[in-house]
Amino acid sequence: MKIGNSQLIKNIDNYCINDLDIPSTVLMENAALKVVKNINFEKFNSFTIICGTGNNGGDALAVARQLFSMNMKVDIFIIGEHSMSKDCLINYNILKNMGVPIKQIVKTQDIQLLNDILNKNDMIIDGIFGSGLARNIDGIYKEVIKSINKSGMYILSIDVPSGMLCDSFGILGSCVKANKTVSFEVYKKGFLDYESDKYTGEIVVESIGIPEYVVNKFHLKEYLVQKKEIKSIIKKREKYSYKGDFGRVSVIAGSKKYTGAAYLTSQGAVRSGAGLVTLCTEKSVVEILQSKTIETMIMSYENNDFKELILNSDSIAIGPGMGNNENTFNIIKDILSKDGCPLVLDADALNVLQHNLDLLKNSKRKIVITPHIGEMGRLTGIDSKNIIKNRIDIARDFSKKYGIIVLLKGYNTIITNGEEVYINSTGNSKMASGGMGDILTGIIASFIGQGYEPLKATILSAFIHGYVGDILSKDMFCVNASHIVERLPYIIENLTY
Numbered sequence: 044m045k046i047g048n049s050q051l052i053k054n055i056d057n058y059c060i061n062d063l064d065i066p067s068t069v070l071m072e073n074a075a076l077k078v079v080k081n082i083n084f085e086k087f088n089s090f091t092i093i094c095g096t097g098n099n100g101g102d103a104l105a106v107a108r109q110l111f112s113m114n115m116k117v118d119i120f121i122i123g124e125h126s127m128s129k130d131c132l133i134n135y136n137i138l139k140n141m142g143v144p145i146k147q148i149v150k151t152q153d154i155q156l157l158n159d160i161l162n163k164n165d166m167i168i169d170g171i172f173g174s175g176l177a178r179n180i181d182g183i184y185k186e187v188i189k190s191i192n193k194s195g196m197y198i199l200s201i202d203v204p205s206g207m208l209c210d211s212f213g214i215l216g217s218c219v220k221a222n223k224t225v226s227f228e229v230y231k232k233g234f235l236d237y238e239s240d241k242y243t244g245e246i247v248v249e250s251i252g253i254p255e256y257v258v259n260k261f262h263l264k265e266y267l268v269q270k271k272e273i274k275s276i277i278k279k280r281e282k283y284s285y286k287g288d289f290g291r292v293s294v295i296a297g298s299k300k301y302t303g304a305a306y307l308t309s310q311g312a313v314r315s316g317a318g319l320v321t322l323c324t325e326k327s328v329v330e331i332l333q334s335k336t337i338e339t340m341i342m343s344y345e346n347n348d349f350k351e352l353i354l355n356s357d358s359i360a361i362g363p364g365m366g367n368n369e370n371t372f373n374i375i376k377d378i379l380s381k382d383g384c385p386l387v388l389d390a391d392a393l394n395v396l397q398h399n400l401d402l403l404k405n406s407k408r409k410i411v412i413t414p415h416i417g418e419m420g421r422l423t424g425i426d427s428k429n430i431i432k433n434r435i436d437i438a439r440d441f442s443k444k445y446g447i448i449v450l451l452k453g454y455n456t457i458i459t460n461g462e463e464v465y466i467n468s469t470g471n472s473k474m475a476s477g478g479m480g481d482i483l484t485g486i487i488a489s490f491i492g493q494g495y496e497p498l499k500a501t502i503l504s505a506f507i508h509g510y511v512g513d514i515l516s517k518d519m520f521c522v523n524a525s526h527i528v529e530r531l532p533y534i535i536e537n538l539t540y
C-alpha cells in the first residue's frame with residue numbers, strides 16, 4: 044500500500060484540478076461516498092456529524108447529505124466561525140437548500156447542545172480537521188474533541204483523526220480517538236507510529252477516483268507491506284522439487300561467548316525452508332553446536348573446506364555472535380572482496396565494517412544489511428535520536444550511497460534499496476528479546492537461497508518474522524526466539540494460499 048504525506052496529497056489534488064480539469068467537488072463527493080461505503084448500516088442508523096470549515100469539513104457535509112438522502116437520521120454541527128473553504132461552502136449551501144438543519148458551535152455554552160445529542164445517535168463522524176491541520180488545537184475545538192472522546196460512542200474519522208498530523212506522527216494539543224479512520228488515496232506517514240492506532244483505530248485507505256498514474260507521478264515510492272502484498276510474493280512449493288532447489292545457505296556466526304546467536308541464525312534458515320544449511324563457526328564451539336542441531340551441518344571456518352563452501356553457496360548470512368574483532372573483519376573482508384552469491388550482514392559483521400565502509404561500496408556481491416538503530420548509528424555516525432526521527436531518509440540515503448539493501452530494525456522495520464522504501468507492518472513489543480534479530484538474518488538468507496530476489500526476500504522475511512510473533516503474542520505474555528523458530532514453517536505455509 045502506498046504511503047504519503049500532505050505535500051503528496053496537495054500535488055495530486057493540484058494536478059487533478061488544474062491539469063485534468065477534475066472539479067474538486069468531484070473528488071470531495073468521491074471521498075464522501077467512500078466514507079459511506081465503510082459504514083455498517085446493520086449497526087449504525089443515526090449520526091452526529093461534526094465538521095470543521097476546511098475541506099475535511101466539506102467531506103463531512105457531503106457525507107451528511109448522502110446519509111440524509113438514505114433516510115438516515117443526521118445531526119450536523121459546524122465548529123468555529125472561521126470562513127469556509129470553497130467546497131465546504133458549496134456542500135453547506137446544498138444542505139441548507141435541502142432544508143437540513145446545521146447547528147453551529149462557537150461558544151462553550153454551545154457544547155451542551157452537542158453533548159445532549161452525542162449519546163442519542165449511533166455514530167459520531169469526525170470531519171473537524173484533516174491534512175490541513177496547521178497549529179495547536181485549543182479553545183472551542185479542544186472542548187469539542189474532549190466531548191467526542193468522552194462520549195464513549197463509536198467514532199469514524201474522515202481521512203485522519205482530527206488533531207493528528209499527517210506527515211510524521213504527532214498530536215497537536217488534542218486528538219479524536221476514533222474506532223475507524225477512512226483515509227484517502229495513501230496511508231498517511233503520520234500513522235507509522237506504535238502510538239498512532241490509539242487514535243486512528245482500524246485504518247482503511249480508499250481511492251477517491253484519482254488515476255493511478257497521477258499518484259505515481261508524485262509518489263516517493265514508499266510502501267506499507269501488508270499480508271496482501273506478501274501473498275503475492277510468496278510462492279507455493281512445487282510437489283516435485285528436491286533440496287537442491289531450495290538453496291545452499293551458509294551461516295557464519297557464533298563464538299565461545301555466543302553459541303546461541305549461531306544456533307538461532309541457522310535455525311531461522313532451516314525452519315524457513317532452506318534446502319541445505321551449513322553453519323561455520325569458531326573451532327572451539329563446533330562440538331557444542333553439533334550436539335544441538337540435527338538438520339544443520341557444522342564446520343569451523345578454519346577448516347580447509349571453508350573456502351569451497353563459500354564458493355558453492357547460494358546465499359551467506361554473516362555476523363551474529365562472531366565478536367567485534369580482527370578475525371571477524373578478515374573473514375568478512377575476504378568474502379566481500381570476492382564476487383559471488385548474495386550476503387546478509389548483521390551484528391558483528393556490521394560492527395567491524397564501521398570504519399571500512401568502502402568494502403561495502405566496492406563489493407560486487409548483492410548485499411543486505413540488517414542493523415538495529417544502534418548499529419545504524421555506528422555505521423552512519425548519526426546519533427540514535429536522529430535516526431529514529433528520520434529513519435526512512437537515513438536508511439534510503441545509506442542504501443543508495445553504498446548500493447546495498449538496508450533493513451533497519453525497529454517498530455515498523457524499514458527495507459530499502461535506495462529507490463523504493465518498504466515499511467513492515469508486523470511485529471510487536473512482546474518480541475523484544477534476545478536472538479530475534481539472529482533468526483531474521485537466517486530467514487533472509489534462506490529466502491535468497493530459495494531463489495527470491497534479495498529485496499523481495501528481505502521484505503518477505505521481515506513480514507513473516509513479525510507475523511509469527513503477532514500470531515503467537517495473542518496467547519503469550521512474551522514471545523521468545525525459540526517460539527518463533529518452532530512456529531515458522533506452519534505459519535509460512537498459511538501464507539502460501
Ligand SMILES: NC(=O)C1=CN([C@@H]2O[C@H](COP(=O)(O)OP(=O)(O)OC[C@H]3O[C@@H](n4cnc5c(N)ncnc54)[C@H](OP(=O)(O)O)[C@@H]3O)[C@@H](O)[C@H]2O)[C@H](O)CC1
Nearest residue numbers: 070071097098099172173174175176177178179180202227
Ligand atoms: N486528495 C484528497 O485526499 C482529498 C482530500 N480532501 C479532504 O480535504 C482535507 C484537507 O482539507 P484542507 O482544507 O486542506 O484542510 P482541513 O480541512 O484539514 O483544515 C483546514 C482548516 O482548518 C483550519 N485549521 C488548521 N489548524 C487549525 C487549528 N489548530 N485550530 C483551528 N483551525 C485550524 C485552517 O485554518 P487556517 O487559518 O490555517 O487557514 C483551515 O480553515 C483532507 O484531509 C480530506 O479530508 C478533499 O475533500 C478531496 C481531495
Ligand SMILES: [K+]
Nearest residue numbers: 172201203205
Ligand atoms: K478528521
